[in-house]
Amino acid sequence: MRNIVPVLTVVAAIFAIWYAAAVALNAPWAYNKAERAGVSLTTSELISDTWSQQKPKLPAPHQVGAELWNTTGEMVAKGRGFSKRSLIYHSWVTFSATGLGFLLGTALGIALAIGIVYNRTMDMSVMPWVIASQTIPILAIAPMIIVVLNAVGISGLLPKAMISMYLSFFPVVVGMVKGLRSPGPMQLDQMRTWNATPTQTFWKLRLPSSMPYLFTSLKIGMAASLVGAIVGELPTGAVAGLGARLLAGSYYGQTIQIWSALIMAATLAACLVGLIGLVQRIVLKRMGMA
Amino acid sequence: MAWLALALAVWIGGWWLNHVLSHRPKTRVTRLAVPVIFGLTIVIIWEALVRGLEISPVLLPPPTQIAATFADKTHILWQDFVQTVIKGALTGYVLGCGAAFVMAIAVDRFDFLKRGLLPVGNFVAALPIIGMAPILVMWFGFDWQSKAAVVVVMVFFPMLVNTVEGLSDTDAMQRDLMRTYAAGYWKTLLKLRLPAALPFIFNGLKIASTLALIGAIVAEFFGSPIKGMGFRISTSVGQLALDLVWAEIVVAAIVGSAFYGGIALLEKALTFWHPSQRGRS
Numbered sequence: 001m002r003n004i005v006p007v008l009t010v011v012a013a014i015f016a017i018w019y020a021a022a023v024a025l026n027a028p029w030a031y032n033k034a035e036r037a038g039v040s041l042t043t044s045e046l047i048s049d050t051w052s053q054q055k056p057k058l059p060a061p062h063q064v065g066a067e068l069w070n071t072t073g074e075m076v077a078k079g080r081g082f083s084k085r086s087l088i089y090h091s092w093v094t095f096s097a098t099g100l101g102f103l104l105g106t107a108l109g110i111a112l113a114i115g116i117v118y119n120r121t122m123d124m125s126v127m128p129w130v131i132a133s134q135t136i137p138i139l140a141i142a143p144m145i146i147v148v149l150n151a152v153g154i155s156g157l158l159p160k161a162m163i164s165m166y167l168s169f170f171p172v173v174v175g176m177v178k179g180l181r182s183p184g185p186m187q188l189d190q191m192r193t194w195n196a197t198p199t200q201t202f203w204k205l206r207l208p209s210s211m212p213y214l215f216t217s218l219k220i221g222m223a224a225s226l227v228g229a230i231v232g233e234l235p236t237g238a239v240a241g242l243g244a245r246l247l248a249g250s251y252y253g254q255t256i257q258i259w260s261a262l263i264m265a266a267t268l269a270a271c272l273v274g275l276i277g278l279v280q281r282i283v284l285k286r287m288g289m290a
Numbered sequence: 291m292a293w294l295a296l297a298l299a300v301w302i303g304g305w306w307l308n309h310v311l312s313h314r315p316k317t318r319v320t321r322l323a324v325p326v327i328f329g330l331t332i333v334i335i336w337e338a339l340v341r342g343l344e345i346s347p348v349l350l351p352p353p354t355q356i357a358a359t360f361a362d363k364t365h366i367l368w369q370d371f372v373q374t375v376i377k378g379a380l381t382g383y384v385l386g387c388g389a390a391f392v393m394a395i396a397v398d399r400f401d402f403l404k405r406g407l408l409p410v411g412n413f414v415a416a417l418p419i420i421g422m423a424p425i426l427v428m429w430f431g432f433d434w435q436s437k438a439a440v441v442v443v444m445v446f447f448p449m450l451v452n453t454v455e456g457l458s459d460t461d462a463m464q465r466d467l468m469r470t471y472a473a474g475y476w477k478t479l480l481k482l483r484l485p486a487a488l489p490f491i492f493n494g495l496k497i498a499s500t501l502a503l504i505g506a507i508v509a510e511f512f513g514s515p516i517k518g519m520g521f522r523i524s525t526s527v528g529q530l531a532l533d534l535v536w537a538e539i540v541v542a543a544i545v546g547s548a549f550y551g552g553i554a555l556l557e558k559a560l561t562f563w564h565p566s567q568r569g570r571s
C-alpha cells in the first residue's frame with residue numbers, strides 16, 4: 001500500500017510526458033496546415049490542434065481513450081459488441097489462440113519436465129537443446145510456420161496456437177525442472193523411510209513443492225504466448241485479431257487504431273497474468289504455502 | 291521404406307548410445323557428446339523422413355538442401371546479417387542496456403523513484419512490447435534506426451528491473467563494513483554494490499540478448515529496405531523459397547547462440563566468485 005503514491009506519481013509523469021511529446025511530434029504538421037491556410041497559430045491553438053489531429057504522429061491519450069471506448073463500450077451499448085469492427089471481437093480472436101497455445105505449451109512443458117527429472121538420458125540430451133532453442137529467435141519463423149501449415153490444410157486457430165505453444169513451453173520446462181527438484185535430500189529420505197513408491201513421491205512430495213515455481217513460470221509463459229499469438233497474426237493477411245489491427249493500422253497510417261490495439265493487448269496481458277496471480281494466491285493459500 | 295527404416299534405426303541407435311553414455315560417470319566428454327548425438331539424430335531423422343515420405347521441399351526442405359543454399363547464398367546472408375544484427379540489434383542492444391543501467395543507478399539512489407518505477411517496470415516487462423514496432427517504424431523510417439529503436443524499447447525494462455534488483459542485493463552488514471572503511475556513496479557503489487549486482491546484471495543481459503534479435507527481425511515485417519533477415523524471411527515465404535528461409539534461420543540460430551554464449555563466458559570470467567559459478571568445474 002505504501003507504494004501507491006510513488007506509483008501514481010510515476011504514472012502521472014508518464015501521462016505528462018506523453019501529452020508533451022504529442023505536442024512536440026505533431027507540431028510540424030500543425031504549422032504546415034496553418035501556413036497553407038495563411039494563419040499564424042497561438043500557443044493554445046497549437047496545443048489544441050496537436051491533440052486532436054486525424055492521423056497524428058503520436059495520438060494524445062484522450063484520443064486513444066475515445067477510440068477504445070468507440071470500439072468497445074459504445075458498440076456493446078448498441079448491441080453490436082461482437083461485430084468485426086469491435087476490438088472485443090479482435091481481442092477474443094487473439095485470446096483464443098493465446099489460450100490454446102498456452103494450454104498446449106504448459107502441458108508439453110510439464111510432460112518434458114517430468115521426463116527430464118525422471119530420466120537421466122533425457123536430462124542430458126534434451127535439456128541443453130531446450131535452452132538452446134530459446135536463443136533462436138523463433139518469432140522470426142512465425143510467418144513460415146503459418147504458410148506451411150496453411151499449405152497442408154491446417155489453418156485458423158491452430159498455427160497461431162503452435163507459435164504461442166513454442167514460446168510458452170520453455171519457461172514452464174525450466175521452472176518445473178527446478179521445482180520438481182526442489183525437495184531436499186532430507187525430505188526424499190523421509191519418503192523412503194515411509195516406503196513410498198516413486199509415484200507416491202511424485203504426487204505427494206515433488207508435485208506439491210513445485211507449485212510456486214510452476215506459477216511463476218506460468219505468468220512468464222502467458223505473456224510470451226500472447227506475444228506469439230500477436231506476431232502469428234501478422235502474416236495471415238490482416239484478417240482478424242489484435243496483430244492484424246496493428247498491421248492494418250500501420251499500412252494505412254491509422255496511428256490511433258495502432259495505439260488502441262496496443263493498449264487493448266496490454267490490458268489483455270495484464271488481465272491474463274493477473275488471473276494467474278489470483279489462482280496462485282488461492283492455490284498456495286489452500287496448500288498452506290503463502 | 292528404406293528411408294523410414296533408416297530413420298527408425300538411427301533413432302533407436304542414437305537413444306541407446308545416449309542411454310549408455312548418460313549412465314556412466316559424468317565427465318566433460320559425455321556432457322558434450324550426449325546432446326550432440328541427440329542433435330545429430332534429429333537432423334538425420336529429418337532428412338530420412340523428408341526423403342522417405344516424399345515431402346515436397348516447398349513444405350519442408352531436407353537439411354542437405356538447406357546446407358547447399360547456405361553455402362550458395364552466403365553473400366545475401368552476410369548482407370542481411372550486417373543490416374539486421376550489426377546495425378539493428380547490436381546498436382539497439384548497447385543503447386538500451388546502457389540507458390537501463392544508468393537509469394537503474396539513478397532509480398536506486400532515490401527510494402521514491404524505486405518504489406514508483408519498479409512496479410510499473412515489472413508491469414511493462416510483461417506487456418507485448420513488440421506491438422510498438424509499427425509505431426516506431428513510422429517514426430524512425432524504414433532503415434535500421436527504427437529496428438534499433440524497437441530493440442531499445444524491448445530490452446530496457448527487463449534490464450532495468452534486473453539491475454535495480456541486483457543493486458539491492460547487499461545486506462546491511464556489508465554496507466556497514468564499507469562505512470567503517472569511510473567509503474562514500476561512489477566508493478561503495480564501485481567496490482561493493484556493483485560487483486554484488488553482477489549476477490543479476492548478467493541475467494538481464496542474457497534475457498535482453500534473445501529479445502534484441504527477435505525485436506530486430508520482427509520489426510522488419512512492418513517495413514524495411516530490401517535487405518535484412520526479417521525482410522528476407524517474409525519475402526522468401528511469399529516466393530515459397532523455403533530453403534532460403536531455413537538458411538536465414540540457421541544464421542539467426544548461430545548468431546543467437548553465439549551472442550548468448552559470449553555473454554555467458556563473460557559472466558563466468560567476471561563472477562567466478564558467485565556460488566552458482568563455483569560449483570561447476
